[in-house]
Amino acid sequence: MGRSTKEGTTIRAAYVEQRGPASSIRYGELPDPVPASDEVLVRVTATAVNRVDTFVRSGAYHTPIPLPLVLGRDLVGEVADPGASGLAPGTRVWSNSLGYGGRQGASAELVCVPADRLYRLPDGVDPFDAVAVLHPAATAYTGLVHHARMRSLETLFVAGGNGAVGTCLIRMAKDLGVRVIAAARGPRNTEYCARLGADEVIDSAAADLVTALRGPAPRGVDVYCDTTGRGNVGSAVDALADRGRVLVMAGLASAPGGDSLDVGRLYIHDQSVVGFAISLATTTELAEAAAWINRRLPRDGLRLDTTILPLAQAREAHEDTEAATRGEAHRYRGRVVLRVGPSAEEPADQPGVSCT
Template sequence: MRAVRIEEFGGPEVLVPVEVPDPVAGPGQVLVRVVAAGVNRVDALVRAGVYHRAGRPPLIPGVEAAGTVAAVGEGVTGIAVGQRVMALDGVDSPGFYAELAVVPAERVTVLPDGVELTEAATLPVAWLSAWYCLRRLARVTKDDTVVVKAAASGVGSAAVQIAADAGAHVIAIAGSPEKTAWAAEFGAGSIIDTSVHPDDAEVDEVLRLTGGRGADVVLDTVGGRAFGRSLREIGHGGRVVALANVALEPSTVDTRDFYPKNASVLGFQLTNLQIHGYDPRADLRELAEGVAAGTYRVPVETVFPLVRARAAHERLEQRDNRGKIVLKVAES
């Protein structure tokens, strides 16, 4: 089969198209014929050799995909050959930048009608992360004001829609007028352009928009110095959910920014949840049903063929994409 492999850690140039043997589904596993694979920041971290759970090259990256079932292993029930599915896997096993991938059955979710496979390939990481953070951890309600950082990213654009669908007032933070306007199209009631309100001015603007009260929930998708600002933006009894550190820099925290408010700091890491027994299928089914019903729109910015995985990573690392980047592996 065709695949793209990391031959050594480094920049996008280390992503090399190769031919490798077809995998075979073992007991409890599903063989997925991949149609599309999502491109995520974790893929870039694995490629660079800075992700804590990455193995050693050669590695096939890719942690989310959609396609059809090619075969099922012994003991697998509820999944049949030919069904349209989305799949999620950890980074410590062969990934989805390939025509075929073997996945544990509990990480394969059958898709409802009405969801395109290119869209479905973006749900298991960015959308599931936003869903779990807002619905399961922060427990967002219609009475909440929710701040979403990097609101034009894959996670951010999902989070804006999920929070808005829950009835919350969403304050979307992004780095340009184009990105903030785009976030507004997905349901943000207020926007903050960090090219106009950088650093501490961002905090002041959140406080102004909330009448000095602060937000009920801040979804921090950036980390680094931005995390300290998130703590200052939260109000009494609020919740800060940290799900990434794309800044790749330490976060300096002043505990006085959150403990006097009786606020909570909640951490999220999808791979760690799976290690500790989280079964994502029910949440992914609910998300997919929302997409099928038109409740959620899945923005796919750019689709690259599999052999251009290098170009997809270069686009990702420019950090100005709106919505998700996808690799097209085969026709559906």
């Protein structure tokens, strides 16, 4: 049973009427959302644009959605109506599992969030820094802990170590006491991985990964995770130690085919290939990841390169993120975060940076 709101009031939101291209994104008025008894009404400060948000919007990642769909899975905001949650109005909160699985999304002034998908934002943490990292950080935690079953003293290989998920994988693995070998393109990115704590770094622009891994990991790595979406599972298995795991979590937008797997080698060496999508994580798994994120946010912010745009530019943010996914030139550096609320239509206060 929904709680009552004022009749006829509206919120501004970025949404689509149907699944489709970025050009179908609208920024405009929708009726005020009405929270159910197990939901908290949140006044949103910031939301992020992740690659998966473009997949849900286009239909490339199929998941039940309400229509019109308010876009986006991540938000940081303040409690507007706590319902039965016990949270005080004004408490700073975050969520990272909206906009799929039948739930409305995060890109609106007011959003209803199931209480078991809502977490407090630690004191002193900047909402824009936080919202940028919620999805990649939860991905790194659930991927390593729940799917790859990563243990201290094991060795992790991360390709794309300078990306959002790669950065979080390196930080998470170091928290677990894992030895990390990271690969990234060019000296600037490999140096960044080393600063994050990677024990060994490989310049993937200059080396074949499997060959390069034989130096630092002659017996193979325990977990191999390629976040670039360009990886080859067959070669990844070649780089595994006995009982090693390939964690597959990227590549939806890449051309299919080209992979071949030596099945005999896989079982003789007690190895496995584990596919993983955070969209299927349970609320218990998400809450465990949230606890790690909340321990980490006040320490170093888990900070990522971020561009902040007004919510009114959601369409442009999706177009730019899609260009990045295709490996094309794009305008905005790092994660794109959208400003919601009174300043949602003011132009960006930081210039876009051209990236390839």
